[in-house]
Amino acid sequence: MGMAIRVENLIKSYGQNTVIKEISFEVAKGEAFALLGANGAGKTTTLECIEGLRRYESGKISLEGSIGVQLQSSSLQANMKAIEAFTLFSKWNRTNVDLKLFSSLGLKGLKNKQYAEMSMGQKRRLHLAIALIGSPDIIFLDEPTAGLDVEGRVALHEHIRRLKAEGKTIMMASHDMAEVESLCDRIAILKDGKIAFSGGPKELTSVMGTKCQIYVKTSEFLEHDRLEQGYYIFQSSNIADTLYKVLENCKKTQNIVLDVKIERATLEQRFMDIAREGK
């Protein structure tokens, strides 16, 4: 499968501050790829460099195919109606006004609603509809569900899945782990302008797969890694070994074990670990 997006040694600075430090990655055609990272990690900057909205100091960005962009912070004139915005952008893209697309995003009933009167979810759907005008090959989504209620998130996720099923390449920036885990094939975690991890969501958790958290509640004090809600927590990459040692220690000291829980690391925990590393 060919590559839809290729980023090589991208460097972007704001004045003296280098925010993107020579990152490289590729996104295959038809793939859903997510850039993860804490606020300020450089996700939006990277996306905007790829979209052509920002200039960058050095590096090479190649895109194969037409692009559609749903920006995180874009907006429209307050008194512009949804259908007017959709028509305006359709005409400038020299395509027919695709009312089927407009309706498929649940905008039919909102066509005469002015932008300022729309909810955050409605605005996001309108911006997605505008991004999809002309059926682009590559779709960029920057924090697509930020600020949405549960219903809005579910509806938008369904639409993103449909786009993926149609073979579109999707690149998104997000800090919602559940969203990324359910929608994306591959992720890259940005930390301080560098890629700290790149791979599939399962790969990310499997790196941590052996590293689990063992929660033990006892009647007496126990040496531990962390304490949380009355549970002594042990980080371990060998469950049997750690658990055996903890229980043997309890037996020796006649410390009564009240409860034991074992949790496999979630994507979110792994992300937090990577984000914390080096701090």
Next chain:
Amino acid sequence: MSAFLFGVALQWKLDLRNKGILLTYYIVPLVFFAFMSGIFSSINPAAKQTLIQSMTIFGVTMGAILGASAPLVELYGSEIKKAYKMGGIPLWVATVNNLISAFIHLYIMSLIIFFLAPIFFQASVPAELGVYFVSLAIFILASLGVGTVLGLFVKSASRLTLVAQFVFLPSIMLAGIMFPSELLPKAFTAASVVFPATWGFKQMTSSNLDLQFLLPLFVMIFISGVVIAIRLKRIGLE
């Protein structure tokens, strides 16, 4: 072309929906016209000779400087420009749409004054109608050039209100529409040459297309055009 015309028509509708724009394009100029025409013509009956021109200068200056600049600040001072850029709409389009829409609105407002002033205030109709309407068009363009420059350089609506007043008030006070410019101190007369209203009033009260009045207006249109083009290019690169 269809996209461009749709954009112009849409901007025209957006302006009509915008209360702030309606106030500066129509309501305040026409209310000012209704009150001040009565006052001017009763204090000084000779004012009827130039009533249409002076009220039009006031309305156009207000609309172009205070009104037409506002949608540009909303657009270029915000994230809307990103949406336009990613949506395949060139950045200059919003400026040109706004300019054309404002031009039509201000021309309509001027026509309302033109038709009502003789009926209600016995104002004199300009002798050479062709000259008057061409002069009006050139004056509106020059004023919109200045308003557009303001809209592209000022980044917030609150700051624009302040900056625009610094252009609007001297324009009105020094142009000669409130009182003869010969009565002004020399420094004020000298300062008045930088405002389109000064030359617009002189040209619109003239019975022919006088180059000495038109040339400053053309220079203002040209300079505004160059400044607007440079500014738009810079905004595009930001």
